[in-house]
Amino acid sequence: MTTVSGELATTIAAGGPIDESALGRIEWAGPASGWETQGHRFACRTTDPALDAELRRVFRDMTPLRDTEISSGDTEVLSLFAYESDPAARWAIVRDGQHLRRRQSRAMLLPTVMWRCNQGVIATTSESSLSLHAGAVARDGRAIVMAAPQEAGKTTLTAGLLRRGLDYLTDEAAVLDRDTLEVTAYPKPLSIDRGSWPLFPELEPRGPRADFVDDQWLVPSGTGGLGAAVDRASPALVLAPQYTPGGRTAAHRVRPAEMVQLLSHSTFHFSRHTLDNLHALARLVERCDYYRLEVADLESACDLVIELLENAP
């Protein structure tokens, strides 16, 4: 694996502007790999063959880009490489000649790429669609949308339902057409937080892949018996889950206007298209069953959610 040295390493360490031609002289592990999802295009090139392989693995549910698409200018290209620096934090991520991150550990590379991808997808989808901070799964073309803020247990519940054989749409941004309300997939790898690792021992990255774990496992759908990704589904059930350890798993009916209000708080960039988003949320609530969901433990919550879906219109 190449470590960048000399003038470029000095420039990076100093935080100076980076000449694209200097990046071109780096010995990359291979050609850049790129993907498209929800209208967002991104690509990565790296000096690390193991990272290159891991990137291809975790983003395998997204549409691969051709070389011409990667170089078209519409694609955000991230360059990830080691440079001469503190051995524990010697990685840089450069985007369009600008420092995105430097003095990074190797374990932080994948999470940073994932973060950038989420940012790009949210920026793209919140303009043209109703984009909810939500996990989403489906069965027989009928989607469950689980909208909640961070740390509410969206990904854990999503992973639990995938383990029960449901299909995968997203664990981060549920993208709904404002007219048809159809949910289209943002099939990123699931980001499973450290606190949920004991619930999914079968998903633990092992071997060289463990080197790229920081506080989350990035797990593509279909791994370890999880359900696979599907392209789209029609919403049937909308939930606002909240992890309540020590409590009791239960679904609570809420008033329709209150549910719209709850969902407005989970809508990315809600106020940029307030009325379009409000009308779409109102129609979503009219079409679907909806509940506030208290999640005491994963298995009882999965049982309840599947039952709710079976009873939904």
Place this chain on the structure above:
Amino acid sequence: MTETDLAPSDVTPAFAPRLRDHVTFVAVEDEAILHDGDQGTLHLLDPIAALVCRLFDGSATLAQLADDLAAAFEVPRDRIEGDVVAMTADLGAQCLVDGIAGAADGVTRVEQALVDGC
């Protein structure tokens, strides 16, 4: 708001309400949400309030609305008129009704941008 706007406490059955131009009524099943475009706030209406608000057209007075509602729901007219006047004054106090002076203190701000929610 103008100098001729009523104080909320001065709203009477003769008042003919309509929502301010910057307020949008969004039906949600039998309830509704009022969106105040100036303040960026949402106001939740229960089924009765949603029904009454749906009838605000700037020409029908609250007394006339009370007549219609009392006939439709077979409830005492006097009681319903008092409720409709109180509800209208309350919405007016929140700057949602044309012709009523209010102090904008929104119920539910939804201006947060979830740009870092990942």
